[in-house]
Amino acid sequence: MTEIQMKNLRHSYYPNPKTEDDYALKSVDLTWEEGLAYALLGPSGSGKTTMLNILSGLLTASEGQVLFDGRDVTRLDARDRNIAQVFQFPVIYETMTVGENLAFPLKTRKVPAAQIKDRVGFIAEELGLTALLGRKARGLSAEQKQRISLGRGLVREDVAAILLDEPLTVIDPAEKMALRRTLKSVQLHLGVKLIYVTHDQHEAMTLADRVVVMDDGEVVQVGSPEELFENPAHKFVGYFIGTPGMNFVDCALDGSDLVVGNARFALNGAVQTLAGTSKPLSFGIRPDFLSLSEARPGRTIPGTVTRVENHGDEQIIAVDVGGAQMLARVEDHVRARAGENVHLNPDPQAMRVFAGQRVVDLPRNTFGDLT
Numbered sequence: 084m085t086e087i088q089m090k091n092l093r094h095s096y097y098p099n100p101k102t103e104d105d106y107a108l109k110s111v112d113l114t115w116e117e118g119l120a121y122a123l124l125g126p127s128g129s130g131k132t133t134m135l136n137i138l139s140g141l142l143t144a145s146e147g148q149v150l151f152d153g154r155d156v157t158r159l160d161a162r163d164r165n166i167a168q169v170f171q172f173p174v175i176y177e178t179m180t181v182g183e184n185l186a187f188p189l190k191t192r193k194v195p196a197a198q199i200k201d202r203v204g205f206i207a208e209e210l211g212l213t214a215l216l217g218r219k220a221r222g223l224s225a226e227q228k229q230r231i232s233l234g235r236g237l238v239r240e241d242v243a244a245i246l247l248d249e250p251l252t253v254i255d256p257a258e259k260m261a262l263r264r265t266l267k268s269v270q271l272h273l274g275v276k277l278i279y280v281t282h283d284q285h286e287a288m289t290l291a292d293r294v295v296v297m298d299d300g301e302v303v304q305v306g307s308p309e310e311l312f313e314n315p316a317h318k319f320v321g322y323f324i325g326t327p328g329m330n331f332v333d334c335a336l337d338g339s340d341l342v343v344g345n346a347r348f349a350l351n352g353a354v355q356t357l358a359g360t361s362k363p364l365s366f367g368i369r370p371d372f373l374s375l376s377e378a379r380p381g382r383t384i385p386g387t388v389t390r391v392e393n394h395g396d397e398q399i400i401a402v403d404v405g406g407a408q409m410l411a412r413v414e415d416h417v418r419a420r421a422g423e424n425v426h427l428n429p430d431p432q433a434m435r436v437f438a439g440q441r442v443v444d445l446p447r448n449t450f451g452d453l454t
């Protein structure tokens with residue numbers, strides 16, 4: 084197993100990049116730890132595939148270094164990196180049997196036949212392919228073929244990481260869950276480092292120990308799924324993760340209060356931190372941490388309901404809080420109608436303030452007691 088580091092990595096597809104916008108990867112410093120499952124999550128064009136191809140060696144970064152256990156591999160060919168890559172479309176030999184496909188990477192490395200047999204048997208078992216070992220790959224389902232692609236990466240015991248670029252794209256929706264489960268169990272059993280590219284937050288959150296969130300060529304946050312949900316460090320993480328995403332409303336400092344829409348919150352000692360920033364402030368809270376309550380001055384935000392969406396056992400309520408909208412996720416027994424005046428009650432522990440795009444590091448009790 085290998086620790087992979089990316090140092091001051093930048094990449095432009097142009098020969099003479101001039102502005103920051105010419106870079107598909109802007110400046111990446113990242114360590115990929117051993118034995119963890121990572122998801123690389125971001126919208127289309129954010130730089131995920133570029134990053135993956137730099138890792139595997141299909142692409143050489145314009146600037147910076149890639150280190151495997153401290154060894155500089157930046158200019159090393161993909162062949163010499165011990166990285167296995169699984170793409171959107173399965174890459175297998177259709178005319179070979181499943182067993183021959185799995186054995187192929189070991190045969191080309193001249194591994195002894197008995198060892199190949201053992202390893203192929205073991206990996207086939209892990210991937211649920213044992214019963215298919217003698218079958219020709221042609222005619223198998225896309226899901227089975229993708230298992231073979233994965234197996235061809237996993238058979239090599241020296242593999243430093245398995246990179247998967249949206250591997251579930253062509254898989255039938257009904258089979259996606261089974262393959263996702265297999266991926267997770269294989270990663271846990273074999274302890275191999277898995278790097279999984281997706282633009283689907285649900286896939287990222289269910290599969291990964293760590294999620295690397297990318298936006299516009301930059302890594303905006305790395306964290307466990309829980310950390311990203313509870314403590315987004317960047318506005319992009321707030322609204323990209325969670326359905327619906329985090330609410331953001333412009334806010335302002337007034338004396339020792341924070342003014343949010345028609346509400347005022349006393350800041351317990353955090354005034355100086357906020358006063359020190361020149362960037363525009365916004366108040367952030369996830370819909371999951373807003374409820375409806377009685378008016379409680381200094382604790383609730385008054386507003387008018389503009390829309391109510393029913394989603395089975397819960398509702399999403401849209402509330403106008405003085406020119407801006409906030410969404411609250413509430414249980415279905417909560418009664419609210421469009422046009423009604425209500426009071427949103429934010430959980431003090433979940434209230435955040437952002438300066439520009441970045442969260443402001445405030446003491447835990449800034450918005451009141453935590454009882």
Ligand SMILES: Nc1ncnc2c1ncn2[C@@H]1O[C@H](COP(=O)(O)OP(=O)(O)OP(=O)(O)O)[C@@H](O)[C@H]1O
Pocket residue numbers: 096107125126127128129130131132133134282
């Ligand atoms: N071969 C290329 N030549 C020029 N520009 C490219 C090339 N490949 C990617 N780009 C640009 O680099 C940026 C990052 O693209 P990349 O494919 O890495 O993003 P992505 O997050 O993987 O997107 P997707 O989810 O759509 O695959 C985009 O602006 C894209 O247009």
